[in-house]
Amino acid sequence: MEPDRLTVTYVGGPTCLVEFGGVRLLTDPTFDPAGGEYRTGPVTLRKLAGPALSPEALGPFDAVLLSHDHHADNLDHAGRRLLASAKRVLTTPEGAGRLGGNSIGLAAWQSTDLEAPGGRVLRVAATPARHGPALLHRGPVTGFAIFFVDTPQRVVYVSGDTVWYEGIAEVARRFALRAALLNLGAARVAVLPCHLTMTAAEAFAGVGWEARLQWPEAGRAIEVEL
Secondary structure: OOOEEEOOOOOOEOOEEEEOOOOEEEEEEOOOOOOOEEEEEEEEEEEEOOOOOHHHHOOOOEEEEEEOOOOOOOOOOHHHHEEEOEEEEEHHHHHHHHHHHOOEEEEOEEEEEEEEEOOOOEEEEEEOOOOOOOOOOOOOEEEEEEEEEOEEEEEEOOOOOOOOOOOHHHHHHHHEEEEEEEOOOOOOOOOOOOHHHOHHHHHHHHHHHOOOOOOOOOOEEEEEEE
16 A cells, blocks of 8 residues: 655644645644734734745645634634635634634544545544643634545644643544644743643653654645655
């Protein structure tokens, strides 16, 4: 059986273009320029860096993997306008209820299928995620496990904007993970006592992997065969 090619082009922040076996997926689209301010309850988020690539430079894509829609550091104004360009927007049930249109809400472990070249089927399953400490819930978020139905042993995990907790270990128990895109961003919110992203050490120690880390350069692609 021939390997599947995975190409990840890092745009900036939580945004990547993931090309897997001919299917093009965009994660948490954020394309506003630097300098914007976004009010979220008592917190004002300030964007310090713009995207390395424009939507035009990335070209068309099939679907959006949206960890959550209610914070601008994961879906800003330009990213929200871009959602209409996708065949589907996969997100939380609550997010899909707010977005409407082409969005589909997936609870943890639910899945949906996307058509792929050559008559193949790419399955996208929602995975558990938690946006902050257990006692300081900041709204529902999701991660994703993606794999072709005919090669379920080659799973790509997209963590979404989650802290490390026991639900992440369950992802590794359920799926044959071959690659992972971990949200390791630098956003810090003063009202919380913890960083709102996993560290690499927590993520890999928690699931017990032997893994090689790659740190993507904004605007450049990483290619691997699974």
